[in-house]
Amino acid sequence: MGGPFRRHGWLSVSFLLVLGVTNGWCRELATVRIQLDGKPLAGNPVGRYDGKELFVPLDVVRALKGSVAVSPKQDSGEVRGASGAVREVALTRLGGVLMVALDDVAGMLDVTYTVRGDICDLRTERLPLPSPPKSEGSTKPTSSETRSQAAPPQRADGNAKPAGAKREARSSEPDSGRRPGGARKASGPKAAATELTRPEKTGEAPERAASRSESAERSPDAKGKTEIEAGATGAVQTPDPVEGAPSRPAAQQPPVRTGERDRGIASRGTTTRSTGAPSTHIRDIVCEAVDPDQARLRVLADSSIAPRVAMAKGEPMLVVDIPNAVLETMTTEWAFGHPLVVGVRAISEAAPGLTRLLVKLSRLVTYRVRPDMPDGFEIALRLPRLAGRRLEEMTVVIDPGHGGPAATGCSAMHEGRRVYEKALTLSMARKVYDRLRAMGINVIMTRTDDSAVSLAARPELANNNLADLFVSIHVDDAPGNPNASGTTVYYHGSDENSRALAYVLAQTVSMAGGLPNRGARSDMERFVTGMAVLRRAEMPAVLVEVAYISNARDRAKLVRPDFQDMVARAIAEGIRAYVEARLPAVEPPPLEGD
Amino acid sequence: MRALAVVLLILLMIGLGAWWAYQTYAPSAPPPPGRPVEEERRQVKVTAMDDGAQVQSDCMDLAHSLRAAISRGGAIPEGTRLVSLELTKSGVCLVELSKEFLQVNESGTTGESEAQNALRRALGPFDKVKSLTVLVVGNVFEGSHSGEWSEIPVRGGDAGSGGEQ
Numbered sequence: 001m002g003g004p005f006r007r008h009g010w011l012s013v014s015f016l017l018v019l020g021v022t023n024g025w026c027r028e029l030a031t032v033r034i035q036l037d038g039k040p041l042a043g044n045p046v047g048r049y050d051g052k053e054l055f056v057p058l059d060v061v062r063a064l065k066g067s068v069a070v071s072p073k074q075d076s077g078e079v080r081g082a083s084g085a086v087r088e089v090a091l092t093r094l095g096g097v098l099m100v101a102l103d104d105v106a107g108m109l110d111v112t113y114t115v116r117g118d119i120c121d122l123r124t125e126r127l128p129l130p131s132p133p134k135s136e137g138s139t140k141p142t143s144s145e146t147r148s149q150a151a152p153p154q155r156a157d158g159n160a161k162p163a164g165a166k167r168e169a170r171s172s173e174p175d176s177g178r179r180p181g182g183a184r185k186a187s188g189p190k191a192a193a194t195e196l197t198r199p200e201k202t203g204e205a206p207e208r209a210a211s212r213s214e215s216a217e218r219s220p221d222a223k224g225k226t227e228i229e230a231g232a233t234g235a236v237q238t239p240d241p242v243e244g245a246p247s248r249p250a251a252q253q254p255p256v257r258t259g260e261r262d263r264g265i266a267s268r269g270t271t272t273r274s275t276g277a278p279s280t281h282i283r284d285i286v287c288e289a290v291d292p293d294q295a296r297l298r299v300l301a302d303s304s305i306a307p308r309v310a311m312a313k314g315e316p317m318l319v320v321d322i323p324n325a326v327l328e329t330m331t332t333e334w335a336f337g338h339p340l341v342v343g344v345r346a347i348s349e350a351a352p353g354l355t356r357l358l359v360k361l362s363r364l365v366t367y368r369v370r371p372d373m374p375d376g377f378e379i380a381l382r383l384p385r386l387a388g389r390r391l392e393e394m395t396v397v398i399d400p401g402h403g404g405p406a407a408t409g410c411s412a413m414h415e416g417r418r419v420y421e422k423a424l425t426l427s428m429a430r431k432v433y434d435r436l437r438a439m440g441i442n443v444i445m446t447r448t449d450d451s452a453v454s455l456a457a458r459p460e461l462a463n464n465n466l467a468d469l470f471v472s473i474h475v476d477d478a479p480g481n482p483n484a485s486g487t488t489v490y491y492h493g494s495d496e497n498s499r500a501l502a503y504v505l506a507q508t509v510s511m512a513g514g515l516p517n518r519g520a521r522s523d524m525e526r527f528v529t530g531m532a533v534l535r536r537a538e539m540p541a542v543l544v545e546v547a548y549i550s551n552a553r554d555r556a557k558l559v560r561p562d563f564q565d566m567v568a569r570a571i572a573e574g575i576r577a578y579v580e581a582r583l584p585a586v587e588p589p590p591l592e593g594d
Numbered sequence: 595m596r597a598l599a600v601v602l603l604i605l606l607m608i609g610l611g612a613w614w615a616y617q618t619y620a621p622s623a624p625p626p627p628g629r630p631v632e633e634e635r636r637q638v639k640v641t642a643m644d645d646g647a648q649v650q651s652d653c654m655d656l657a658h659s660l661r662a663a664i665s666r667g668g669a670i671p672e673g674t675r676l677v678s679l680e681l682t683k684s685g686v687c688l689v690e691l692s693k694e695f696l697q698v699n700e701s702g703t704t705g706e707s708e709a710q711n712a713l714r715r716a717l718g719p720f721d722k723v724k725s726l727t728v729l730v731v732g733n734v735f736e737g738s739h740s741g742e743w744s745e746i747p748v749r750g751g752d753a754g755s756g757g758e759q
Contacts, residue, residue: 087639087651104639407738410702421702455741474739477702479669484704526707528714528751532741543739545703 029094032120034060047102048094049115055092055099056120064109064122074098081108280305280325282355282376285344287336294382295338297359301325301376309369309379311503313519316583318359318367320379325355340365340381364504364581366496384500385540386468387581392440394469396575397462399533400429400445401474401543404452410477412549414559421475421549422450424558428546429473431568439572459536469501469575470541472533475558477550485551486516490523490543492534502542505574507584512570513563515547515554540578544571638680648678656687656720663716664691669708671697685724686745687717695730699738706737707753710746717748724748 029048034041034056041063047056058068058077065082070091077091077100089104102113114121281302288296299305299322308321327348335343342360350356363383370378386394402409402422409421429445436443444465446458462470478484487510491498502520510517523531523543534541546567547554557563577584639651649657657679664670673694680688698709717723728735728743735743 085641087641089639402738408700409738410700410705455736455738474703476704477700478704479701479708481704488703490703522752525752526703527710527737527740528747528753529740531703531739532737535741543703548704549702 029055030118032115032118034120034122036063036122037124038121046095046097047120048099049120054102054113054115054120055094056102057097057099058091060102060122061100061105061109064111064124066105066109068100070098079105079108081105082110083108279303280322281328282322282325282346284329285334285346285357287334287338287341287344289338292339293387294380295336295340297341297344297379297381299357299376299378303376304372304374305377306371307369307377309367311520312358313506313517316361318361318379320357320359321350322355322357324353327355339363340383361583364500364578364583366500368496383581384578385497386579389468389579391576391579394579395442395444395465395467396436396469396471397444397446397458397465397467398429398432398436399458399462399470399472400425400447401472403447403450405450407452410475410549412477412555414555419549419555419559421477424475424546424549424564425473426450427561428564428567431565432471432473432571435568435572436575439576441575455532456536458533459538459541462541463536463538467539469578470533470537470539471505471571471575472541472543473571474543474545475547475549476545478548479550482550482552484548485554486510486518487513487547488518488545489520490526490531490534490545491520492523492530492537492541494522495540497540498534498542501540501574501578504578504584505542505544505571508570508574508577509544509546509567511585512566513547513557515557640678643676645675647676649676650680653679653681653687656681656717656723659716659720660689660713663712666712668712669698669701669705670712671695671701671709681722685722686727687723687725687748688727688729689713690729690732691735693731695728695735698735703739706739710737710740710743711753714746714748714753720748 029050032047032049032054034045034047041060043059045057045059045063047054047060049055058070061068061079067080068077069080070077074093075091076088077098078086078088079100080086085108087105087108089100091098091100093099102111106113111122111124113123283300283302286298286300288298290296299307299320305322305325308323310319311317312319327346329346332346332348333343334345340361340363342362345358345360347356347358359379361381364387365381366384368380370380400422402425404422407422409425411418411420413419426447426449430448433443433445444461444467446461447453458472459470461467476484476488487506489502489506489509491502499520499522506517506520509515520542523534529535531543534543547558549555549558574584576582640648641651641654643649643654643657643661647657647661657676660679661676664674664676671694673692675692675694677690677692678688679690682688695709698706701709713726713728717726725745725747726743727745737743
């Protein structure tokens with residue numbers, strides 16, 4: 001008897017003891033006496049405080065000239081403030097008394113409160129909004145907490161209600177049934193916890209700048225690359241002297257973050273801050289031939305570099321911009337005998353502190369930048385996917401944008417009648433269909449008449465048919481900017497093959513149509529989540545915005561059948577050029593302005 | 595030897611007990627099973643604005659910022675009104691707009707992205723908002739280029755940071 005009892009008895013006793021103590025300790029809410037402007041309230045009401053939130057009996061609300069209507073279940077109530085404001089709040093029963101979280105009603109009752117030890121002091125006078133704690137002169141920051149009516153909107157942690165309080169929070173939303181399920185799925189304790197650990201932000205502008213520069217420097221991340229391309233597209237036209245600017249505020253106010261990326265920013269920040277004295281020294285440029293279809297262009301320097309890379313709009317070359325770098329190479333011209341790369345020309349000080357490399361290509365390539373290598377960076381070049389494929393073996397999905405009675409797309413009046421995008425896109429798509437068929441390509445249309453096709457069904461059709469390419473045809477509209485004109489071709493995110501196809505099509509379509517080439521752009525430059533039809537396509541996919549319906553000149557072209565025919569031929573020729581990995585013919589180059 | 599084992603067991607029990615208590619009462623504890631999903635969400639207190647918009651009471655700042663963006667016009671169709679606004683626990687701002695907003699789908703990629711980015715910019719400065727869901731007549735709005743506007747991050751990305759011609 002002795003042995004087993006000694007063992008199990010002790011164990012169970014200690015177990016129960018531990019449970020009891022921790023249990024009671026967790027559940028116990030401190031009792032606080034409530035005072036109003038330093039004087040005890042009538043009836044000496046007692047509140048409960050869990051270290052975060054104060055719960056007060058409903059009598060206190062009434063003492064503050066508010067009224068409470070308790071629901072039959074006694075788990076919620078409608079509080080009406082002195083000013084007439086009404087709010088439904090959760091009620092909880094603590095120590096047998098119905099209580100309400102003072103934070104929920106403090107704003108309507110025009111009170112602030114301070115908890116000091118076991119005394120809660122309510123104050124009815126309005127405090128200056130920006131610095132509520134200061135007016136509480138006697139408050140010791142170590143032992144007290146001040147809340148003011150200015151606080152609720154700032155309460156980022158407000159969604160994590162203290163669990164010790166166990167509030168019965170029944171949704172009072174009468175029409176909550178219509179809310180989308182998707183919007184709710186991420187809610188829950190985990191999400192709340194992540195929010196709580198988010199670093200504090202000092203201000204919006206530096207934060208945004210920090211995230212910008214951060215993503216620009218992040219290398220393997222697809223989004224970071226989008227950023228690089230985004231910046232570079234503009235840089236092709238004009239060397240942008242302020243491109244170091246986004247990272248400058250980040251250097252002055254380093255974001256409160258930890259981890260490797262942070263160090264990257266910090267070191268980068270220092271480089272950027274000293275704009276006058278660039279610290280990256282470019283030593284050499286080499287081309288490693290992996291095989292005839294692949295090459296690696298390496299820029300060797302004394303520190304890591306995050307360059308901005310983009311295809312030049314008018315010329316078969318890659319423009320590489322390296323901020324804060326000086327050229328310390330033996331030459332400024334490199335000739336490579338690789339089938340993909342002709343050579344590189346370096347332009348020192350293309351803009352203040354900016355070194356620009358022009359990589360002359362002999363074929364259409366996809367490129368992938370590996371920035372931030374210890375000794376510079378690398379650009380991997382290779383032929384696009386499908387290169388060398390026989391046209392007869394290919395399936396291309398052509399997607400005329402919009403369609404159906406509701407989805408007309410954009411429209412504009414032209415010579416007394418309204419022109420709809422859905423009609424223009426269908427008309428052009430049909431012509432593309434004919435052209436591609438004539439080339440022997442298997443073509444599938446997402447719609448052949450004015451019928452409604454959902455956004456999801458379009459790429460799905462391409463996926464299900466194992467299509468090799470997906471080309472969506474659209475017409476753009478810039479409300480409020482009738483001058484916007486030209487051809488833009490979007491690709492998703494930073495997909496290399498789609499980007500190469502977009503580059504070719506922007507070139508061929510704009511040239512054939514006599515329109516400004518607005519270039520190949522990532523859809524994420526427009527929408528943070530990208531475009532629906534491109535996002536879901538599993539093959540190289542592009543969306544061609546042929547021209548602007550809002551521009552009178554573009555519109556006059558768009559409605560002409562011969563223009564549509566030229567566009568169709570350009571799209572077909574662009575697809576052929578992509579498959580042959582051939583650089584499209586270029587218009588007389590508007591040589592970059594440096 | 596036996597005494598040592600008992601002490602170790604007791605320590606283990608203390609640890610387990612503390613862990614259990616923590617799991618049960620810590621703020622991040624999952625809700626007990628059986629409670630409807632509705633209750634996971636933050637208690638919603640609604641205040642009516644002067645134009646009848648039903649706004650979660652502690653999100654008036656969001657509503658004011660959004661209304662300013664809407665009334666600024668631009669890519670947001672004329673006559674669009676804020677119908678309701680709610681912020682879920684996880685920081686998804688559910689914004690219901692009046693049916694005039696559907697005209698966004700008649701304005702091309704440029705117009706649609708400008709409208710979306712105007713709303714994102716209006717909510718971006720508020721740390722409590724992580725993403726944006728736009729509803730029109732009770733359904734998630736589907737942009738004719740960008741797809742459903744459901745849980746669109748309000749910060750980050752390159753969209754709308756420039757080049758909106």
